[in-house]
Amino acid sequence: MNRIALPHPSPTALRTLQDRLARSALAEESRVRQPAPFVTWFADARERSGLRVDRVDLDGLENWERDPRTGALRHSSGGFFAIDGLDVRFPSGPVPHWQQPIIHQPEVGVLGLLAKEFDGVLHFLMQAKVEPGNRNHLQLSPTVQATRSNYLRLHKGRAVPYLGYFQERTRHRVVADVLQSEQGAWFYRKRNRNIVIEVTEDIAVEEDFRWMTLGEIHRLLAVEDIVNMDTRTTLSCLPLAGGGLDVLLDTGDGFRDALARSCAGEPGGVHDVDELQSWITEHRAQNDLTTRPVPLVELRDWHSSPERVSHTSGRFFSVIGVNVSAGTREVRGWSQPMLEPHGTGVIAVLVKQIDGVLHILLRASVEPGYVDGVELSPTVQFTPESVPPGAALPRFVDDVLSAPPERTRFACLLSEEGGRFHHALNRYLVVEAEGDAESMEDRDFRWVTLDQLSTLLRHSHYLNVQARTLVACLHSLLAPRRPGGEALGL
Template sequence: MTVPAASRTAFPDERLSRRLSRSAALTDGVTALSDYHRWFAACARRSATEVEPVPLDELAGWRREPGTGNLVHDSGLFFSVEGITVERPGAAVPRWSQPVINQPETGILGLLMTEFDGVAHFLMQAKTEPGNHNGLQLSPTVQATRSNYTGAHRGRPVPYVEYFRDASRHTVVADVRQSEQGAWFYRKRNRNMIVEVGEPVEVREGFCWLTLGQIHRLLALDDMVNMDSRTVLSCLPLTGAGLEDAAPPAADAFRTALLRSCGSGADEGVHSVGEILHWINEARSTTELRVRPTPLNQITGWHTTGGRISHDSGLFFDVMGVRVRARGREVDQWTQPLVAAGRTGVIAFLTRPIDGVLHVLMRAKAEPGHNDVVELAPTVQCTPQNYAALPAAARPALLDEVLDADPRRIRFDTTLSEEGGRFYHTRNRYLVVEADDSVPDDHPDFRWVTLRQLTDLLRHSYYLNVEARTLVTCLRSLLTAPQ
């Protein structure tokens, strides 16, 4: 199948918004959803990926660095597992050490976009990652580290990467560097790109074109849409004029408020953009968070047993090794370390209509791996079981309001996987919850923000963390795809 040629003219924001809104409203495109599920099942049968846990010291091509014990690849590329020591004076936990993934290169997470019969479609990939607990998930067109797309693995080329490495002949819809998990990565960033093509594109095995509305419906399925797809989709400028076309004709009060939150009338919410930026910069300037690289063999509170690195409490996460045999990947077999969080986390937006416009309660959250200390995070972002080993004061604010929420107030509730190329069976329960009257209006670490304001911040790097970006995509899906 090929894509018909289309104009390469850069579209004004209003026209682009109308085109994206129309795509979000349609759950049938060149591929029907029923055909998609048959296609995905056939891809799963062909994927034939075998993942075998192995001790870290048995990873081929990896070694412990003399002196530090850091786990590094023989090539000096890809990534390494190192240690850090974190100090945050005055916090409930003022000091700790931990392993982190250090991957200083910038990868590409890219979506190709085109029109069929006037409707925007996105080229999605059925891809297996070694850490996916269910094997196959729906990935963006390109999901590649710099080491991979420059051929450091000496394997097959990454399909479609040329559209993103040289986008000069196409229309760039979004291009922004964004962070990844600040609790497990050290200053990791990826280039999130959406490129509209105006030329025929051969659809390879394992790829298919979907409308935005179809992707939104698939978000309601556990572990279907992977993390990389969710973060790239959050960068779509889905705001302003035309969104009314995406909402159902008889939208309830929640969706009406959500529509207003996305729309052109929500440029200013209860706080102006200037006030939100001041709040973020104030938090970045005043938060004392000192992060010091520490040899992996010198971090305290951690031990190596059974070929993996674990915390003495048995909580938080492990660093483990896997041996992978995969069909259809750039390389057929390899070994690597992975981070394994054994318990499902809880990540939630609390929402509230203010003057008829839906607002989201965002938290200014400091994490040791952030590039600029603080990024906006969901209202709640944690693994509740881990607080058994921490002081009571460390328990996140508003966690009980999320865990004890009346089911009638829960608008989105799906368990989604984190990036399976670095995390093993690591999943979080993502929720959108309507706040009740017990949630306070004012707190120094929180602000009510509209979805339009969040979309504007997503045009820039390092304002929303990866968990918040997933929830932005999930919240937008509620315009047309109620659970």
């Protein structure tokens, strides 16, 4: 196998964080002596986990209560999360009024990555973690992935490993630290702290943890259901942009060269960042979506039973109950409600080389759970099974679904967050667009560069979680494509 020759590290070559991140992205193998190859380590973690998930009635969930008046589902501790009802009015939207269940989790969780340099290359401490909603149970998680209720140990279980590094940040270098949203269609104003901390001290590595380079993680992004949603959103917040990517320019691969220029920020984009921020602010100022809580048992077009809560049409999602046992989690057994989507989603961005720079077509979208009402979403974000008969499909669906293989630069089936969603699967796509770039823009769509997205991602609530996943996927295309799971035996 041909490998990229990395320059020998020196203070000049590694003068900026961007340089160091680029070097890590090009490193296909860890510089850390590992006790076992990745595939062996991952398989051993799966076997140790002993995860079992059994479907149960909502009325049979231990330590969960249904409000006798509203039907809302709440944990007896008062922590974790609740399932409530929401009334949504959106006069200017395609559906002006609807009602739905929604997850209410006001506490801020921690999605934390520890970084450390080995042999001149940044590595990240990854965790093999099971979640009850993961179709394959085990996925690659950040170092810390915990709600406030988890790390306050309301479950009376074990402490969260490595949490202290993110609570005592002043002793270490903060690489990224920003509050970001989760799914605005399913969570009500949910936020997580996406934080990356670089350490220099030695760290004892527990058996379900492993140091990995960005290049190793990026390769696994192309493998179905391995890199979890929380890893993807945290990776997207890394400032993989600027001059550190000069080594990737003029490689002879036109797409990769355009992608590297998009990250490097030179030359600039079709719009500057100030224009883009003004465009988003305008959407937020004119947004007419309003929400109010309503009793879960009184939701129009939803049926609430002892077993589940589901839409009368059979579309969208259901609220179900599960009993969980797991040997490697902080607590060995628990019960909880989960949202179970009906169908596999399609989440895609159209990309285009404009003056030699790759641009990404994003949409200013409205969802009822967003804190600021409007966030940037992928070009296409929908679930075909949830579209009512005769309803119009979202714009650009045909451009994405009918694209020939040579224009599809990334395609992989990935899971959403397995702690709240049961088998929530989406097919993520990066597709090169045909046609005139200017004609694809309208009030809701704009072309942006990855450098501009990196700037926006330093701030909260500009990109939704699906767009952040696709930023991570685009970053994974910077290095030459290598076999992903096949080479690792997955």
